[in-house]
Amino acid sequence: MSGTRAAVLGAGSWGTTFAKVLADAGCSVTLHARRPELAAAITEGRENPDYLPGVRLPEALTATTDAGRALDGADVVVLAVPSQSLRANLQQWTPLLPPDATLLSLMKGIELGSTKRMSEVICEVTGAGPDRVAALSGPNLAREIAEEQPAATVIACPDGDRAATVQAACHTPYFRPYTNLDLVGCELGGAVKNVIALACGIAEGMGFGDNTRASLITRGLAETARLGIALGAEPATFAGLAGLGDLVATCSSPLSRNRTFGEKLGRGLSLEEVQATTRQTAEGVKSCRPVLDLARAHGVDVPLTEAVVKICHDGVPAGAVLKEIMSREAKPE
Numbered sequence: 001m002s003g004t005r006a007a008v009l010g011a012g013s014w015g016t017t018f019a020k021v022l023a024d025a026g027c028s029v030t031l032h033a034r035r036p037e038l039a040a041a042i043t044e045g046r047e048n049p050d051y052l053p054g055v056r057l058p059e060a061l062t063a064t065t066d067a068g069r070a071l072d073g074a075d076v077v078v079l080a081v082p083s084q085s086l087r088a089n090l091q092q093w094t095p096l097l098p099p100d101a102t103l104l105s106l107m108k109g110i111e112l113g114s115t116k117r118m119s120e121v122i123c124e125v126t127g128a129g130p131d132r133v134a135a136l137s138g139p140n141l142a143r144e145i146a147e148e149q150p151a152a153t154v155i156a157c158p159d160g161d162r163a164a165t166v167q168a169a170c171h172t173p174y175f176r177p178y179t180n181l182d183l184v185g186c187e188l189g190g191a192v193k194n195v196i197a198l199a200c201g202i203a204e205g206m207g208f209g210d211n212t213r214a215s216l217i218t219r220g221l222a223e224t225a226r227l228g229i230a231l232g233a234e235p236a237t238f239a240g241l242a243g244l245g246d247l248v249a250t251c252s253s254p255l256s257r258n259r260t261f262g263e264k265l266g267r268g269l270s271l272e273e274v275q276a277t278t279r280q281t282a283e284g285v286k287s288c289r290p291v292l293d294l295a296r297a298h299g300v301d302v303p304l305t306e307a308v309v310k311i312c313h314d315g316v317p318a319g320a321v322l323k324e325i326m327s328r329e330a331k332p333e
């Protein structure tokens with residue numbers, strides 16, 4: 001859809017990859033990076049050597065450290081920073097936002113403390129109405145999409161026309177977006193699957209195989225759907241790309257930062273030791289606590305999320321947590 005101007009704020013793995021998708025779909029794209037050397041490498045070297053080494057970026061994509069320049073005249077503003085830093089980043093960017101631009105969240109997390117979804121944070125900080133805010137979520141491991149391996153995704157927005165406009169702006173021969181009106185369900189699916197991917201990684205690190213992973217995926221989906229329905233989501237969303245699709249991809253792939261993080265915890269490293277091994281964002285580590293808070297506030301049982309919180313933040317050994325969840329009261333499926 002040529003003619004669309006997009007600003008992508010956040011030049012990490014997914015922000016850079018999605019900027020490439022938009023450019024390949026015909027948009028003119030400006031990517032905002034924090035470091036001048038990274039912006040120069042992207043604009044002049046056509047590569048993001050820190051996050052996507054070896055991937056050639058299209059000519060229609062340029063990068064800048066100047067957020068005002070990136071946002072000038074943008075029809076779509078894409079937010080691709082870590083969930084816990086969105087509020088602070090947006091406070092700086094809000095005065096620069098074009099008044100009618102669609103605000104599209106790529107983030108998969110829940111805010112610590114407030115337990116807000118990213119679209120809620122966006123509405124609160126910018127004052128935009130909910131019909132202007134959309135979220136993109138699905139089985140979208142950045143590296144595979146940057147390599148143009150075929151994948152599908154969901155653009156969720158309560159305003160169907162706006163969702164369709166974003167869909168057209170990012171549809172390429174390798175990236176197939178569907179629309180969905182269920183913003184709550186899509187955002188929740190993306191945030192909770194990171195927590196379940198940590199659990200799958202922990203199981204992998206403890207030496208367990210496919211039965212354990214399949215059990216975690218299936219029961220993880222059950223608790224995601226329970227929580228989502230309590231928050232007003234559509235049950236069908238959890239059987240779709242932003243639910244089951246993303247859960248399967250993230251829980252199974254060695255490319256997932258959350259799964260990899262969990263694997264190291266499962267091998268016995270402490271949270272601090274694992275954090276020291278990576279610069280990239282494993283959202284589930286911080287989001288597991290607010291997901292649990294949200295579930296408790298709505299009286300929803302989320303035993304796997306609770307187990308991940310205990311292992312990550314309460315210092316309980318994975319073996320002890322495993323014994324506890326396997327000996328919970330037996331019940332019908």
Ligand SMILES: NC(=O)C1=CN([C@@H]2O[C@H](COP(=O)(O)OP(=O)(O)OC[C@H]3O[C@@H](n4cnc5c(N)ncnc54)[C@H](O)[C@@H]3O)[C@@H](O)[C@H]2O)C=CC1
Nearest residue numbers: 010011012013014015080081085106107108141142280281
């Ligand atoms: N990488 C992936 O495969 C996918 C990631 N996502 C989601 O997209 C969001 C962004 O993830 P990635 O691009 O992968 O993260 P990343 O860790 O690769 O990059 C984060 C980017 O945000 C910038 N940033 C701005 N303010 C920051 C702050 N205060 N602290 C740290 N970084 C800051 C960093 O400079 C960096 O460019 C996350 O919510 C993630 O769950 C969603 C789908 C796929």
Ligand SMILES: O=C(CO)COP(=O)(O)O
Nearest residue numbers: 138139140141256257258
């Ligand atoms: O959200 C993702 C795939 O859809 C990426 O997962 P990780 O953040 O665990 O790498």
